[in-house]
Structures are given as structure tokens and as C-alpha cells.
Amino acid sequence: MTTAVYPGTFDPLTMGHLDLIRRSTRQFDRVIVAVAGVSMKATSMFDIGERMQMVRECIDEEGIENVTIDCLDRMLVDYCRKHDVRVVVRGLRVYSDFEYEFQMALTNRKLAPEIETLFMMPNENYSYVTASMIREITRYGGDTSSFVPPAVSRHLVEYMKRHPEKHIMREGSGVANAGAFDR
Numbered sequence: 001m002t003t004a005v006y007p008g009t010f011d012p013l014t015m016g017h018l019d020l021i022r023r024s025t026r027q028f029d030r031v032i033v034a035v036a037g038v039s040m041k042a043t044s045m046f047d048i049g050e051r052m053q054m055v056r057e058c059i060d061e062e063g064i065e066n067v068t069i070d071c072l073d074r075m076l077v078d079y080c081r082k083h084d085v086r087v088v089v090r091g092l093r094v095y096s097d098f099e100y101e102f103q104m105a106l107t108n109r110k111l112a113p114e115i116e117t118l119f120m121m122p123n124e125n126y127s128y129v130t131a132s133m134i135r136e137i138t139r140y141g142g143d144t145s146s147f148v149p150p151a152v153s154r155h156l157v158e159y160m161k162r163h164p165e166k167h168i169m170r171e172g173s174g175v176a177n178a179g180a181f182d183r
Helices: 013-028 047-060 074-083 095-111 130-140 151-161
Strands: 004-006 029-035 067-072 087-091 116-120
Touching: 004 013, 013 029, 013 087, 013 095, 013 116, 029 047, 029 074, 047 067, 047 151, 067 074, 087 095, 095 116, 130 151
Parallel strands: 004 029, 004 087, 029 067, 087 116
Antiparallel strands: none
């Protein structure tokens, strides 16, 4: 049985992420979506539990059966060794992703030569979509439904209801977009 791990923060999961998950499940018997518990990103929106729940809901809604969702709570190569995984799937959207991903792949290869990194590009319709872009659109009260799966849309709406202080004010309005998420 061939298993691959697709690690990331998924804060939140985008259509590009989901596209890579779908396509990975056609290449491997089992795919572990490893949601990073610790992020170097200062702008995270959801905690690890919420991110794992969103991924789980999206996978269920898609009817994908050969995916496991887990918490990535250690260095990736240590996680792979613990779970006997030999392939890491990473997404490359644009050229600027390549430098970072290339450095990480080479570092991981030095640490664990038995683990290979497979780079995949998302469908071109989603190549420009980033989780940070989704977070910003959400905070401005914009519609993210064409960029994220339905389950993620629901979580984004609920997040903004729970955190009205996160709304970014419209220029000149003097008030936050408090009603933008009452749909």
C-alpha cells in the first residue's frame, strides 16, 4: 500500500488544496492530510481543531474515502518515519513558491534521504488562490465562495460572526462590515 502525506497549515483549505488532495488520491492508495499544529505564520485565523474539522468536512462532502486527516505536531520527516510514509506531496502554484519548496525538499532529503517530495500544480483555475488572500477577503466582508469549498465558506462566515472585531472597516464608512456575514 502506497501512502503519501500532504502537509500544510490549511488556514483555510482552498479549492487549490482540495484539487491536490483529489488528484493525490488517484495516485496513492492512501493520502494523509497532515494539518500543521504550529505555524510560522502570524496571521492564522483558525486553530488546529477548526482547521482539521474543515478539512474533514470537505473530504466528507467530496466523498473521498482514502484520506486520513491528522495533526502534524513534529518535524515532517519525523512524522513520515513514524507513519512509514515515503512520499510528501507539495503544491506549487506560482514560480515564487518554487524557491521555498525546493529548499524544504532538499533539506528534508538531507535529513531523510528515503523520503521523496512530489511537486504538483493545482488546476490553473486555482493557481492564484492563497489562504492569506482568503483571510483578507473574508475580513473585508467579500465573497470567497468561488475560492473555497462550501464547508470552508460556512466556517469563514461563523468565524466572522464570532469575531466581529476582525472586520476591516470600509474606507470612509466609519463602521465595520458587521452585517456582511448575516447571510
